[in-house]
Amino acid sequence: MASNDIDFNDEFEKYLSRMFYIKPCEVTSKCDESNVEYFGVLSLTDVRSPDRKLWYIYYSKQPEVDETLSRIFHKYGKKNMCEIFRKHTFSGVGLRARVKAFFYEKRWHVKGNLLEAPAKSSFNNDQMIKIITDLHHEERKMLYSFLCMKHNGVRTYFH
Template sequence: MASNVVNFDDEFEKYLHRMFHVKQTEETSKCDPSNIEYFGVLNLTDLRSPDRKLWYIYYAKQPEVDETLNRIFHKYGKKNMCEIFRKPTFSGVGLRDRVKRHFQDKKWYVKGNILEAPPKSPYNDDRMLKMITELYNDERKMLYNYICMTHVSFMKYQS
């Protein structure tokens, strides 16, 4: 079953190379890593009521990730949290809004960066990870579609 899994990053890069007729090179990227935003999700355990299912969502630029996590750990306690998801994204703010809207539509309690599943909900870290990954991939596909549409309109204009 693992052979059927497609790595979206590799496929995305391959199509970009084909679309813009760029040869692949082995040299490293010259992009500034401080411009890359990361989006992440932390599992939060409430010691006063362990039945509650809570997650904390955050986003930060690469140099600020450790500082952001330290601030969150200081506020909620490092023992009560574990990171389940962290990926680079085009817009951390946009992905955060998409995640919040998705869970608000499912009638979850959403306040600030905290997501709380309804009582007796079947959600656990695995299901949450799967849902966040799907939303992340949808965001990436939306960016890919935008690039494709821009390329097609540029090619029409060029002709």
């Protein structure tokens, strides 16, 4: 991580503590795990055409992740897939739409949850992880900016 990168988990915690005048606490709070959404990417190998570069994107709430993955593995075959990315996110639907739009603009074949790189592309899993991570950070920056804007609006209203 570069020196100018921000750890958004720490920044959110600091900002919300200042915003609501919450004193720091050593005890971690328990959150309802069923409300946490996860977004993930699976690398898919087509056994009939191994030169195709395919990825499958998915999202689900925390308790449904294993069920979702087993359904995908059953459809495409577990030995043909490996998970390359999984992160919790504010909105799995929103991040999925952002990822699909990004690759559609790059003239990739996007159908449902499948992403296919153009023929003879040198694109690989490492590049996919970097792009998805960047899109995830953009989503978090957008949420952070929204919270800052709302806080500044409330602060100017009361002062």
